[in-house]
Amino acid sequence: MHILSQGQHSEEEINCSISDFISTFEVGNLLRKSNANKQKGIPVMSIFRYKLANVFSRSSLYMQMKSNQFSGSFSKNTFYRFLNDPRVNWLRFTTLLALAVIRNFFKPLTSDERADVFIIDDSLYERAGYKHTQMASKVFDHVSMKFKKGFRLLTLGWSDGNSFVPINSCLLASSKVDNQLGDFAKTDNRSLAGKRRKLAVTKAPVVVLELLQYALNAGHKAKYVLFDSLFSTPNTLVKIKEMGLDSIAMIKISSRIAYGYEGQRLNIKQIYAQNKKRRGLSKYLLSVDVTVGKGTDDEPSIPARIVCVRNRSNKKDWLAIICTDMSLSESEIIRIYGKRWNIEVFFKTCKSLLKLRTECHSLSYDALTAHVAIVFTRYMYLSVYQRKDQDERTIGEIFYVLLSEMEDISFQHSMFILIEAMTESIKNVLQITDAQVDEIYKDFFFRLPEYMQDALTSNYKVA
Template sequence: MSSIPQNYCDENELIDCVQRFFSRHHVGKLLAKCNGMKEKGVSPVSLLRYKLSNIFVGRSMYMQQRTGSFKEDFSKNTFYRFLNSAKTNWLRFTSLLAADIVNNDLKDLTDDSRKNVFIVDDSLFSRTSCKKTELGSKVFDHTDMHFKKGFRMLTLSWSDGNTLIPVNSCLLASAKEANIIGPVKNFDNRTIAGKRRKLAQTKAPEAMMTLLDTALSAGLKADYVLFDSWFSNPAQITAIHSKGMAVIAMIKKSSRIKYSYCGEQLNIKEIYSRNKKRRGRSKYLLSVDVMAGKENPIPAKIVCVRNKANRKDWLAFICTDTTLSEEEIIRVYGKRWQIEVFFKTCKSML
């Protein structure tokens, strides 16, 4: 009697797990809502299931064909046509799938007092060469403060403090034509392909609003939106507040961004220097109420804390929910770190 290898059993368990996931969350119906189905031929659901199974098993179609282990009933051309299809609205698909997971599986695991959040951040999606990559660009890497080839992957995630679910994402090329290395193709801006390419050349704060609108239209809800200083412009803060969500974000130490404080327009450095700081082992140094925005200003609270990396430096956070205590603002903003762990996991495992 021949023995069954352990890796063979593990692969079958992973494939069965993917199949159960597709059935539980009605992936076929969600794909149909996003223009991902077709009238005849191989079902796109089976193609997507095969793709996801390969990712978790650690195999590729190329190696399966080389080793003779490819046993699917579709051809290589069918598979790659599905991956390259510009008609499927993947942005809406991932948002609908995330909403189904959150609303049906995760929502009832925590009580109503727990605050759910949206987290927005970007990470470098590097490539060694961009000459033949559409819209491949020189983009700025905030980690080592250098320009690199590739894209910025702007990601929106949902979290309840324990679990993080990626909702949607988009690749951002450079908004400057001088930094674009790869070819630029023309598409009708009314089509999904045209909209995605237009979104890729949009500035990150504006693209963030598109991702939020897509998530809200899919049925996801959150109490707060968290992001770092790269997105914390007063225009974006007031725009998110108008959608019924509060913002907790780190503030840029910029002399051009000003807030209304005591009847004057002051930047964060001026506000910090004019006020007395808390001494001792307090969790924060300063807390002041300001008005953020130019046309329709909204009340907000600015909290300054010590920079743990440099005790002589300080960081500032802004929160549009003025009822929150300073300690609670700091605690809720700490949930933003989950997306950094998500980025590291994706780059090391996928």
Template sequence: MNIVAHHHRSSELLSSKISHFLEEFHVSKILRSCNAYKVRGFSAKTVFQVAFENAFSNKSFFQKEKETLPSLPFAKDTFYRFMNSCSVNWRKFTLQLGFAVIHKIAPLTDESRRNVLIIDDSLFSRSRSKKVELLAKVYDHVEHKYTKGFRMLTLGWSDGNSFLPLSHCLLSSANRENRLQEASVGVDARSNGGKQRKLAQTKATSVLQTLLKEAKAVEIPAKYVLFDTWFCSPISLIQIKEIGYDVIAMVKKSETIHFRYNGRMQSATAIFRAATKRRGRAKFLLSVEVEAVKDSMSTPVKLVFVRKKNNRQEYLILASTDVNLSEEEIIQTYGKRWNIEVFFKMCKSFLKLGKENRTMSYDAMTAHVSIVFARYTMLSLEQRRNADKRSIGDLFFASYDELQDLRYMDALLLILKKFIDRIKERMLFMEKELDEMLNSFLEKLPLLWHNCLKHCA
């Protein structure tokens, strides 16, 4: 009986925390502004809260409805109509909720801190499905094979400590041959669901610009946009610069991506081969200023080539459209991109992303992703409040320093980890061999670097 009572108290405490979060950030008002409301019966907020709590109770809605029918305030049809509604603008909901939480966190950090937006995509797998709306063949970079599902393109915000998801789009494919199912013909193209379906069939680079313009419109406090090699091209750098953000990204070692250097269009690898490298045990191999050029448009870019000591043929290339940043600041800022990788892992492993919803409706999948993102937003805020004593009150705000931003060594360590992940993807090494290579690399570093990186690892 004690165990049952303890479980009951834990459930009540959790429900109380969730209710407080929804009330604090006026989620019912945000839902109404995103066209999520009911004409009669139970409020949209009540239905949303039941869906929000599912992951924390470790039960699906079906299990909850079957086992505790008297305690549910509405019938299952109400829940399914809410999830399948094509009138709700879920992208706007996630953005407005993130905006509200950011302004709660913003006073805790200094205005000079480099806040960033992070863009990345992750596999939303539906490998056993056949008739899911807009289902497509997508490449799984972990398993190195094509599978059925979507690319979950995500926009997030970070100040170096907290990460908050802002917007998303479940990308199908712009190529008709790769789409296994088409959009439902019964959906009005003028509705939010119709517009979301159209966006899902657009190229990822175009969707990226749409998400950034929406973030810019609501004035999300960030100056830089971070992303990996998949989105880094001269035209992307120019277009994002025109939106009003600077970019810090990793450049792919490709002979097809060119920058203007010394009056000639050259690839980043050709620039590296021709330029004079820094001698000795420098923190980076090379730093040059080039121009990203596309048609009649151009923007200055600083390329930073990060050293890999144990193999002089290997290096990483970072590009920054803010040429006034130092090389150390570029490396440090790009290190914040790792937060989105942690976010994807958390959502898939603990918040039931893609697991609790097996619907065939594109609207319901979009709603499910937004609800999972809202769960992570609540947990991220709780973690920040527990870690940052300045959030307790005015006395603590005056007495304690703000949380430290990502250090240069931490950023460099994250870049090296990303490099190791790329090696794992492209080459078949055993875990033991990779550990030996990493240890050998650490041993050849200067003593200060060796001790710092070993301590961080």
């Protein structure tokens, strides 16, 4: 094992892979449709390509410029102007790119009989410098059950059970003044930046419906919508049904939410207590048909099926899943809802590998939105890379392989520079012929360890 790992791929192969993704799905055209246009001399695509690929580098833009490793044709100010541009509609960009990826790549690989799904969930986007970050707030983290500083990244994605594609998102801030920490200065609500900020302080269940409707209007399709108990209010279930979609969701074990059951309005605890549970090795404990909604003009009632299952974490506890498609069996409801886990893997990958939280230190809400959109693009690229090559590795494993390959490129490039400098010094000091220089190089080359010889072989031909 060597301190500097040696891989088989080259910088050209990685760049070609990214370029192939960009050209196949017409990323440049989608950027133009989203108002990301060139303002001066630097093409937007060159900045976007750099930002997309920089995740595979160990150093940031700042450190690359400090160490003279930056090879881009744009300045630092140009880069940050691109991220801070409030005119770019990143919601439209990720929605259209996801549509192109799903329709042109994943759909032909997915059987029509397979239940593809929309998945909705949120995750904490923590910010260390929250005091000066626009729209930063105290947000409740449902994992640690504590308030933290930053945003809630509400995300809508698509999955066929095998791959996951993020569609769009919103960085949610708090609408309560007491929880607002950063700059909440008013912006013209007619502008794109104003609409973006207005959506950020809207209640999460309303934003869920906004993101879902935006995806449907763009042309996205799926058979079911999956989400956890945080969003499974009766009103949300009814509104999604009115969009022509069925929901499969975890529901809160709460005494405040009532369902229509056998002519009564009962909560899930009362329904569970009144019915006999299945015993033995059954996959579920209880299955009942109910109605959801108040039955009024504002909230009409719809039929639904509630399936109660054992809690794997605590066998004495139970969980309840609701489905608005009455044709599905209990086993199918449980199986399809299991696909919701894909979005948890997505969040973990974005935070741990794709630098969702650590790469962008901008204080601008527009720049943070742009950063999230580019991280989503990185994940789409890795998803396509994994499926296209029929790779059995996880996305995390593929990321580390590509990262290792970028390290190899840096190593080979450094060796090349050292050999070039040594060769020129020998020629200038000793005043010898090219043939003598070649003899010295051959002798030097064969004294090197084998992995260094392999790194230099691509740049020098040794007889």
